[in-house]
Amino acid sequence: MKFSSFVKGKALKSVGAVSVALALGAGLAGCGGGGAAGDVAATVNGQDIMEQTVTDYVDNFRKGANLETDEAWGEWMVSNGYTPESVREEVINYYVDQDLYEQAAAEYNVTVEQADIDAQLEQTKAMFESEEAFQEALTASNMTEESYIEDVVKPTILQQKLSEAVAAADTENGSGDDAALAQAQQMADQWNGAKRVSHVLFQADDTKTDEELAAEAQAVLDQINAGTLSFEEAAQQYSADSSAQTGGDVGWDKLTTFVTEFQDAVDGLEVGQVSGLVKTDYGYHIVTVTDEFTVPEGGLTSLDQLPDDFKSYLEYMQQSSDSQSFSTWFTEYRENAEIVINPMPEGLPYAIDLTPYEEAAADAAATVDETEMGTVEGDDAAADQAAAEGDQAAAEGDAAAEGDAAGDQTAEGTQPAAEGDQAADGTDTAEGDQAAEGGDQAAADGTADQAAEGEQAQQ
Structure with a gap:
């Protein structure tokens, strides 16, 4: 989150201010030659921006963002990629732009009238439920109504009117109804x-x-x-x-x-x-x-020939084009300006040593990395253990399978043996029975038969 991006998040963001960074400008001595006597931070075409003006801006920013302690300020700068030098540079560039807008407005005879201010302020207040809600938003942005007018409303109107003046002076592309009609004529076939x-x-x-x-x-x-x-x-x-x-x-x-x-x-x-x-x-x-x-025969010769929705579309497109053109124009205007930014003086209240906060951030990042690494290693160890257990289970399964196979073979061998034993037992019993019935021949025959059955069983 950049310094200017943070400022854009304030309570008055929605009021339509072009330079939303001004929202924390309450209490500043102003841009240009304003500010307390002392060092000059920069000059814009010979016009001074005082170092105190920059310092006051940063101080108001810190108050509005609850960054008044050095610890909070240092942590914020480190976490957002800032240094005191880059903060100073960004604020100076903001004031450079404001000075250039004012200088260009003077060249184009653009002024902000009280009626413009009243209309903008009324429009802004209409966005809030009540006057009290508007005042609460001002307080939340560390502003008063007077500073809001001075630091937000006037610069906003100035830039809007300057943009219109630049667009009107752009004779190559035309402006206003002429430009809109030219664009409508280009789109006539598409709209027909x-x-x-x-x-x-x-x-x-x-x-x-x-x-x-x-x-x-x-x-x-x-x-x-x-x-x-x-x-x-x-x-x-x-x-x-x-x-x-x-x-x-x-x-x-x-x-x-x-x-x-x-x-x-x-x-x-x-x-x-x-x-x-x-x-x-x-x-x-x-x-x-x-x-x-349907496009009239002979083509479009007036915007009045278009439905209202088409006129609104052309107006929107013209505004977008003017905005882009103004941005391009201002970039060139700034490049041609004589801007001198002086070295940063020592002892500025916001220029604190960031070393302890950078080290703390590095330690925190290292802790996070170690935690993540530990998690990964733990996952790997768990995976290895699971694999080992799987291998052991597989080995036990193989052994069990081998045992089953051996058991099957033994069982097959045991069955005929048991039958043989049973046959032998039968032989003894037959012999006894036959002997008891009293006849050697009969006993001999019984013995021979049982022996034959035993041999057959063993086979």
């Missing part, structure tokens, strides 16, 4: 056939299905087509956007950009015709054309 459009928008939302929304729009369209509901009334009652307040008017198609589906519908309509339902990403529209502009 422009259509003014109104619509009724039925906006899609989560409360209705697409079919329900289309049915609602169709019911209104049917009333419009039947003549029981005017288009303007339909827009006022049903349109979901702000155009409802103007009977659905959304302006000229040549001065704005409509989505493709909407523009296609406009292209197919004549003045007074009403479209069917037009679906876009916004919902469903009913569209009508209320007017059409």
Whole structure:
């Protein structure tokens, strides 16, 4: 955030001041030759800017920004990339510009009248809810109404009037109505056939299905087509956007950009015709054309031949052009000025040693880096541990798999062995049984049979 950028954030930013940096200029001795006796900070075409003027400006800035202590001031400068030298340079350049505006105004016979001041002040106060609110904003900006007039209103009006004078003197491009007409003539072909459009928008939302929304729009369209509901009334009652307040008017198609589906519908309509339902990403529209502009035969010869909206557009474009032209002009005017900025004297109250604040900022940055590095290293260690655990699990899984395989093989070998054992047991039992029944031959036969069964089981 730069020094001037910070100033722009004050409570009176919205009052339309061109030189918003003036908002903290309350209590200053003024630019140019004003200020306490002493050192001269700079000269602009021989006109002095006093060192005290610059010092007072910085002092008021610090008060308004709650930077009155050296600690707060030092931290602010370091965090925003400033040094006392660069702060001084920026304030001097601000005053250089103010002096140049005044000098140029004198060359162009531009003056600020009391009526101009009163009108600007009234416009500014109208932006606030009450006089008390306006005064509170002044206080918040460390200003009084008198200093606001002197440091904001007058310079603003001066620059505006100077810009107008410079534009009027620009004979190459012309100015005023002549320049606007010339631009209109250049755009005549583009504007020819422009259509003014109104619509009724039925906006899609989560409360209705697409079919329900289309049915609602169709019911209104049917009333419009039947003549029981005017288009303007339909827009006022049903349109979901702000155009409802103007009977659905959304302006000229040549001065704005409509989505493709909407523009296609406009292209197919004549003045007074009403479209069917037009679906876009916004919902469903009913569209009508209320007017059409055609360039007169023989071309444009007067701005009075244009609709008011086209005149306003030209005025806006002219103001933008004048502003850019004035900026270019002032840059050249400044480059041609004799500007001398003197060396910075010692002992200025805002010129504090930034070393401790720079070191503190460096330490803080290093701490942040270490914290971030520690986080990264922690993440890496966690990842490594997870990988190691994954490898261990995989190894255990492999071992288990091998064990299962060995177990399977053992089980296969055990089964026939058990059958063999069972056969042997059967043999002994058969022999006993056969012997008990009393017959050696029978026992012998039983023994032979059981032995055969045992051999078969073992095979």
